[in-house]
């Protein structure tokens with residue numbers, strides 16, 4: 718039996734999704750639209766990935782989180798593979814702490830000039846935590 722499976726998010730998943738986001742200092746997720754979740758055998762959410770398109774229809778990962786107790790079991794990798802199958806090219810602004818995860822999955826650096834800050838929903842230039850965060854724009858092409 719698989720440890721987890723991936724499905725569309727539902728309204729009832731949102732409290733857990735928002736708790737996982739809050740634990741990482743991330744904003745509330747507006748709703749289940751374009752959110753895919755990894756669930757355990759009891760259908761409890763153990764990780765999620767939300768996509769948001771830029772003006773050209775390129776998907777930004779915004780954000781991806783694996784519940785802390787489930788890290789290291791392939792949930793994040795499976796969510797990215799799922800997102801890639803749905804959306805094709807993926808872009809994002811990685812936190813410095815997750816840069817290695819994305820590189821492991823084949824993401825490469827992308828110039829800041831290619832970032833759609835609205836789709837990425839980040840304002841790194843005005844963020845007081847920029848130095849600690851060490852944000853890196855990255856993409857995974859088809």
Ligand SMILES: CC(C)(COP(=O)(O)OP(=O)(O)OC[C@H]1O[C@@H](n2cnc3c(N)ncnc32)[C@H](O)[C@@H]1OP(=O)(O)O)[C@@H](O)C(=O)NCCC(=O)NCCS
Pocket residue numbers: 741780781782783784787788789790791792793794795810811812814815816817818821822
């Ligand atoms: C980043 C995150 C989503 C990774 O999720 P995960 O479910 O633990 O990742 P996986 O188990 O699928 O790891 C896939 C591979 O990446 C590697 N990896 C995972 N996190 C890593 C990290 N921070 N640095 C380097 N490599 C990492 C794993 O070792 C694994 O390698 P393998 O294929 O050789 O076994 C998770 O750590 C997380 O939720 N972090 C907090 C939220 C966050 O920072 N999100 C990203 C915002 S930009």
